Amino acid sequence: MPAASLSDPRVENVRAALKAAGLEDTVVVVPDSVATAATAAAVLGCEVAAIANSLIFECDGAPLLIVASGAGKVNVKLLALEQGLGKISRADHDFVLRYAGQPVGGVAPLGHPAPIRTFLDTDLAAHSRLWAGAGSHQAMLSLSYHELLAVTGATEAVVR
Template structure:
């Protein structure tokens, strides 16, 4: 088993959540491909998007149906400019590849925002450390496990 995925499994258990990690055939690297593989709505995919904000990582857990408005988010939360992080930046702070970033189990603490639109789905799916690994949990479990700040992202 991939050591990065195993680390995500340990993080789930450490957060008091069950190990719901599954490995799918093919790629689940985008919200659309993940939803197709899992047979769920694209909105129920919790994308783990790492941005750069003042030289620090910022994780936005956004519905797969949402286009994140980083200008609005920065203004609403008094943050400096938020820009898309390069893959090496993501790997450095998350320890996970772009397209497989999980909402937890990172190599460093990352300030996190959680898209309130995800609350409408009874079950969410998120990356689990690789392009083939996914995990499931509820909005409340995701909120508590990540210590995220709930917010509108668009």
């Protein structure tokens, strides 16, 4: 995967989505991959729990975005039961690219080709600043829990 740059169209889509939402452009591009919560936290100097992983799943053939703390695994059975959803399954790389327009490990919570139904992990509210993918393996953005909730139109949920 080539390194992201300031002219990467996937990252620029995220920047445009931030601007359209009236938010500051907080995107940072780093030289090395930050495709996992642990590597992102190490590079950014924050807790793994403050990394907001944007995870695309498939639910009854449609994309479902779960923005979850990097500190633990998502329990899709619990989420489906609590939210009255159908079966949630892991999406493959092609599905993620088709609906998010961004690669697995670099998916942002915004900047997708079309809106995706989104659930936001309530554990993330414990952090004053969150870091989320920004469209590539080398780009991250920072925002507050409330900004993330507003910009995604997410439903708050317990995901583990």
